Amino acid sequence: MTKIRISSLNKRMKKKTLLHDINYEFCGGKIYGLYGRNGSGKTMLLRAIAGLIMPSSGEISIDGKILHQDMSFPSNISVIIENTSLLHQYDAYTNLKILSKIKNITTDEDIKLALKRVGLDLDSKMKVGKFSLGMKQRLSVAQAIFEKPDILLLDEPTNAIDEEGVIQVYQILKEEKERGALIILTSHHKHDLEALADEYMKMDNGGIVLDSK
Amino acid sequence: MTKRIFLTMLLVITLQILLFNYFDGSKADLTGFMIVSGVLFNSKLVIFGTWYIFFSMLSFLSLGYLRQYISGYGIYLMIREKSRVKLGISRIMKLMILISGLSLIQLLFSIVFAYINNVDQAFFYHDFQSFICIAGLYIMSNFVLIFIQMALELHFTEEVSLLVINIYVLFSVTLGGVLLSVQKLMWILYFLIPNFGMYVRVDLPESGGLSPVIAYIVLTIITIILSVLSFIRLKKMDLT
Numbered sequence: 001m002t003k004i005r006i007s008s009l010n011k012r013m014k015k016k017t018l019l020h021d022i023n024y025e026f027c028g029g030k031i032y033g034l035y036g037r038n039g040s041g042k043t044m045l046l047r048a049i050a051g052l053i054m055p056s057s058g059e060i061s062i063d064g065k066i067l068h069q070d071m072s073f074p075s076n077i078s079v080i081i082e083n084t085s086l087l088h089q090y091d092a093y094t095n096l097k098i099l100s101k102i103k104n105i106t107t108d109e110d111i112k113l114a115l116k117r118v119g120l121d122l123d124s125k126m127k128v129g130k131f132s133l134g135m136k137q138r139l140s141v142a143q144a145i146f147e148k149p150d151i152l153l154l155d156e157p158t159n160a161i162d163e164e165g166v167i168q169v170y171q172i173l174k175e176e177k178e179r180g181a182l183i184i185l186t187s188h189h190k191h192d193l194e195a196l197a198d199e200y201m202k203m204d205n206g207g208i209v210l211d212s213k
Numbered sequence: 214m215t216k217r218i219f220l221t222m223l224l225v226i227t228l229q230i231l232l233f234n235y236f237d238g239s240k241a242d243l244t245g246f247m248i249v250s251g252v253l254f255n256s257k258l259v260i261f262g263t264w265y266i267f268f269s270m271l272s273f274l275s276l277g278y279l280r281q282y283i284s285g286y287g288i289y290l291m292i293r294e295k296s297r298v299k300l301g302i303s304r305i306m307k308l309m310i311l312i313s314g315l316s317l318i319q320l321l322f323s324i325v326f327a328y329i330n331n332v333d334q335a336f337f338y339h340d341f342q343s344f345i346c347i348a349g350l351y352i353m354s355n356f357v358l359i360f361i362q363m364a365l366e367l368h369f370t371e372e373v374s375l376l377v378i379n380i381y382v383l384f385s386v387t388l389g390g391v392l393l394s395v396q397k398l399m400w401i402l403y404f405l406i407p408n409f410g411m412y413v414r415v416d417l418p419e420s421g422g423l424s425p426v427i428a429y430i431v432l433t434i435i436t437i438i439l440s441v442l443s444f445i446r447l448k449k450m451d452l453t
Contacts, residue, residue: 051292
């Protein structure tokens with residue numbers, strides 16, 4: 001099972017503290033929820049774990065390997081993070097096909113299955129640029145799960161998705177957890193996470209101010 | 214690059230050659246090297262503008278070429294590639310091929326135009342070796358200028374980088390013209406890269422000019438420095 005250990009993590013940018021003295025341990029086969037108001041540091045923490053930002057001090061280790069020292073990015077990770085988008089000029093299947101060529105560990109069937117799981121039409125040739133916000137978010141979820149990652153970092157994964165879709169996404173996350181994946185997701189509200197997360201923590205001013213452990 | 218953009222580039226290249234020929238009748242007799250000759254220091258402003266058409270297209274075409282791979286969609290690619298530098302190298306290599314390819318197409322158009330117009334007087338029929346040397350300088354200076362734009366994008370927004378490199382190009386050509394006409398401080402020309410791709414402008418016997426060998430060395434050193442600085446920056450920068 002994958003294990004992420006965060007020790008005394010701090011991140012400052014332009015004289016502003018974005019993450020403050022974070023210490024936490026995450027284990028595979030569990031869903032963790034981060035909640036807090038806008039700018040509380042949820043997304044920044046996900047970015048730090050994904051290896052996208054460099055800590056000002058402290059460290060993140062994944063299965064004993066220190067991020068940015070032993071590796072640039074965690075192995076077998078998927079993310080949904082704000083400001084990321086797929087290629088608008090291609091349809092959903094082609095988008096995932098292009099991404100699949102990098103690691104080359106998935107088959108066409110895996111891609112189709114991921115699209116089916118998030119409720120997108122397999123035969124549709126509609127370009128992503130013409131997708132509604134909800135459809136784009138479903139595709140982002142498909143992008144995150146289709147390679148069966150060990151670590152899933154999801155920044156408000158149900159944003160813009162309708163009620164039926166939210167139930168679908170929650171079901172997918174439960175299945176991914178059963179598979180052994182380590183899932184960390186964020187939300188503005190605690191009640192969004194209560195039904196799903198095994199542990200949840202509140203973030204404020206870049207620090208974890210409350211956790212359910 | 215999409216087919217539409219490629220066709221637009223071809224259209225621009227053709228338009229540039231026709232404009233060069235129209236505005237600079239004296240050079241029409243020597244049409245073989247009007248692209249690499251660039252802008253003579255005593256040229257009319259309209260010639261300067263005609264020369265600038267192609268570079269401004271290259272610059273716009275490259276807008277965000279590296280930046281888009283370190284944000285947005287690039288995040289999905291990078292976490293799968295597992296390497297910031299590998300993705301950076303791959304983008305720079307593709308950029309090099311793109312810029313060289315388009316500059317080469319522009320030169321080929323120029324040759325065809327020369328052949329149709331004035332086959333006997335195009336200089337490269339007599340001195341092909343020199344042509345290869347100055348064509349190489351032209352292509353390499355275009356690449357280095359766009360590489361500077363890419364490197365700037367690692368520190369500033371795409372728009373600021375585009376603005377800075379285009380101001381530098383316009384300033385370099387203008388200042389180069391002034392230096393060549395007053396024949397003073399000629400060493401400054403080695404810091405004004407766009408002039409490297411203007412062989413006839415800077416290599417007129419009376420102007421003292423640039424040494425092609427030194428120009429190649431300067432461009433190679435700049436490329437190495439830019440590569441090292443870009444990769445250090447790529448390794449350490451926050452991807453947001």
